[in-house]
Amino acid sequence: MPIFPTASPRPLPVLLAALFWILLSLGAMAEQDGYVGSTICADCHVEETNAWQSSHHALAWRMPGRDMLVGAFEGEVFEHDGMRTEFWRDGDTRMVRVTEKDGVTTEYKVHSVGGVAPLEQLLLETEPGRLQSFDVAWDVDEKRWYHIYPDLDLPPGDGLHWTGPYKNWNARCAECHATGYVKNFDPPSARYNSTQVEIGVGCEACHGPGAKHLELVKGGHSGDMPKSYGFAVDFSDTEAGMQQCAGCHARREAFGGGSPAPGTAFHDAYNLALLRPGTYHPDGQILDEVYVYGSFLQSQMYAKGVGCGNCHDPHSNERVAEGNAVCTQCHSPAGNPDFPSLALKEYDAPSHHRHAADSDGAQCKNCHMIERTYMGVDERRDHSFRIPRPDLADSTGAPDACTDCHTGQSPKWAADAIADWYPEGRWTQSHFGTALAKGLADPVAGAKGLIDLAGDSEVNALARATALWVLSNAGDAVHIDDIAPLLKHGDPLIRANAVSALRAIPATLTAPYLVAALEDPSRNVRLAAARAVVTIPPDSAPAALRPAYGPASRAMVQFLKNQFDFPEAHLQIAGIALTQREFASAERAFQTVVALDPHHGDAWVMLVRIAGALRGEDAARKVLAEALERLPDNPALLDLARQL
Known part of the structure; x- marks a missing residue:
């Protein structure tokens, strides 16, 4: 049955018409050509x-x-x-x-x-x-x-x-x-x-359509075959290969309506999940299932040029070696010439791991890749390859590998042991998790630390991007000079979240930056700018921003058309409508949310409030009664019931 409410809304303004009626009129997406199987x-x-x-x-x-x-x-x-x-x-x-x-x-x-x-x-x-x-x-x-x-x-x-x-x-x-x-x-x-x-994930899911490759081979070009062999992805380029893996091995928001063409840059196809509460711990350790890529971006291995294929065979998906051998192919007295910055020393020995040989504690993965179980039986390891930091427990609330195994001990016990073993070790250095934890708890009070983190080139891009996202809620504690340099950063992830941080700053100051971001080469950045623009009421926008509403709405249409079966898409449409004070349009979008997900409490709350604003308290009570049938114990709805 159709998911859309049948009530007729009043006419929509131009912006909302673009965001709604164009979506309804879209035809099926064309299939990609060139696949051979x-x-x-x-x-x-x-x-x-x-x-x-x-x-x-x-x-x-x-x-x-x-x-x-x-x-x-x-x-x-x-x-x-x-x-x-x-x-x-x-x-x-x-x-x-x-x-x-x-x-x-x-x-x-x-x-x-x-x-x-x-x-x-x-x-x-x-x-x-x-x-x-x-x-x-x-x-x-x-x-x-x-x-x-x-x-x-x-x-x-x-x-x-x-x-x-x-x-x-x-x-x-x-x-x-x-x-x-x-x-x-x-x-x-x-x-x-x-x-x-x-x-199933076939050859062309990773390499791209094979027709061109076959054409080159059959044409006798094997001697002067291009580096990519006629495929869309050149896996000799570590970063390009890893971005191809990341399309599926990442917690992310997809922009398209199906598999992006292989070889598409990650940030042109997806918005990577940040270190948000419920997804990661503040220090970047996995909490919910995040599918590896976001963790790996935090690692020193990634920073030094290691890619997925250094540890995993790309065809069998198995590790290239068993046990500690997958680590000691690089972390050993012999080292690895591909990564010359490695310290040449013994790691697979009690002098390093401080556990009995052949014990669980002697396994590299148990200290540097904590394991969590998802979907009941699926054990996944954290790929941030972090050095255990039990000393951060008080400031971040995050777990640590030591007390994962030594369950009867405290983080302080573990921190004291590490301090004794490694008096000048990594635990003596600052960690981005402290600034993030403080900022997440209170963005205004933590703004200084977040600004410093966002600008710290020694910290991984995911943590810096997360700091920028948190700063979007820091209000007057953020100044345009804190954000502007990062809008030109080389990493699209940082640029996109720098755009998000601009929301904390008056539009009179951010307008030229938002206009410029709508022309960014990365789709992720352009969408971040579009979201920011369409949530600024046009009647209060500076003149410099008004020409941006057309490009911004078109960018949102292109994105939302592929997500129209998602409740999340209709929440975005509702939010835009509320910003524009188009309450009837917002009501229709929230109705679609609860049609898709009848237990979405926040959408029901907004429907009650909009009904009251448009048609009075009796209408609000009627919607509230319907909501409470679905969610009789929802605190926000019960609070509305007391008010009405």
């Missing part, structure tokens, strides 16, 4: 194909077959939080019968499977073309069904329920589990007609 590559590249065929990339998305879900669909029954799931086979077809906690029972054929290990996740087609990731997954090692989110109450209708928008495979997952994927979402019907060159 992985089977063609296998004819010549036998060794690489053999390594790839059993990799997590090749098996990232599969149609049902005998080699998957081994031991499952033999009549098992799984019950959790009032939901009952039955698994069986109808001939060769795997079937799932789901009885939700509201008593509704539905049967599904298993459409396909995402992942290969340590879990396999069922993809169920809930309506033609719409695939949803089922929350009861198969534990490959233990051969059991389990719920991925056992501690969450996710009733039908909740956006996080397995049938909701946040578990939609087409929108949230398929881009990184397929090759040449195009989402093809049709807003008026709320239907998907998604396509892909092949399911």
Whole structure:
């Protein structure tokens, strides 16, 4: 059924018309050309194909077959939080019968499977073309069904329920589990007609379409083949290769409606997640699942030119060596000539790690790559390769590798031990986490430290960008001279968040910088500028900024058209409408949010307030009653009920 409210809004102004009606009229996205399929590559590249065929990339998305879900669909029954799931086979077809906690029972054929290990996740087609990731997954090692989110109450209708928008495979997952994927979402019907060159991460998902390569080979150009061999990505360029990996191995916001063309610069396709609360700890350690890239950008290894391929075989996805050997290929008395700044000394010895040889504490990864478990059974390691800093516990609240293992001890105990072992070690140096923690707690009080952090060239770009984002809430504590130099920084991540920081400064001062940022070579920067511009009321904008509203609205249209099946996109439209005092338009956008995610409390609160402002208290009470049916315990809604 359509996701859009049917009430007719009053006419929209030009800006909101661009942001809404153009979106509704968009056609399907064209498929990319030049793909030939992985089977063609296998004819010549036998060794690489053999390594790839059993990799997590090749098996990232599969149609049902005998080699998957081994031991499952033999009549098992799984019950959790009032939901009952039955698994069986109808001939060769795997079937799932789901009885939700509201008593509704539905049967599904298993459409396909995402992942290969340590879990396999069922993809169920809930309506033609719409695939949803089922929350009861198969534990490959233990051969059991389990719920991925056992501690969450996710009733039908909740956006996080397995049938909701946040578990939609087409929108949230398929881009990184397929090759040449195009989402093809049709807003008026709320239907998907998604396509892909092949399911699974094939050769061309990383290298790019192979037609040009075949043309060069067949034309007899093997002797003078270009460095990229006719492909879009030159993996001999470490940074280019890593950005290609990062497209999927990163927590990020995508700008497009499917797989970006391989070779697209990361910041032209994505907005990288910052070190925000709930995602990372203030010192940059992983908290939620962040998929490696944001962690690796914080590392000294990245700063010295190390790339993904130095540790991982790109075709098998396996590490290039086992255990500490993957580290000692560089960190040893012999060193590695590719990285001449390395200290040539013994690391894989008790004199360095201070633990018994062959113990858990002697494993490099246990001290320098803390491990966290996601989706119930999927163990992921922090790729920031940090030196343990238990001395930061009091100022950042972050964990440390030492007390991860020595659970009965305190961070102070660990900090004292490190100080004794390494009296002049890294723990004696300042750490960006202290400034970020203070700034996150109080952006105004922490502004000085954040400004210093943002301008510190010795600190990684992700931490500096995060400092700039926090400064956007620091008001008068931020001056234009603090931000202006960073608007010309070489890293698009820093430039984009410097634009965000301009929001703390009056538009009379920032107008020329915002106008310039709309022409930045990086799409991420241009979008940051567009967001900033469209949230400044035109009637109060300086004259220098008014010509920017057209380019800004066009940039937002281009972005939002690809995200129209996301509640987040409609929240942005609602925010823009509120800024423009177009309350009817904002109401319509918030209605779309709760149509997509009926349990979105903030959207309901705004709907109650807008109803009251436009139609009076009786209308507000009516909307509030509807909201409380969905969210009877929401504190903000209950507070509104007391006021009304």
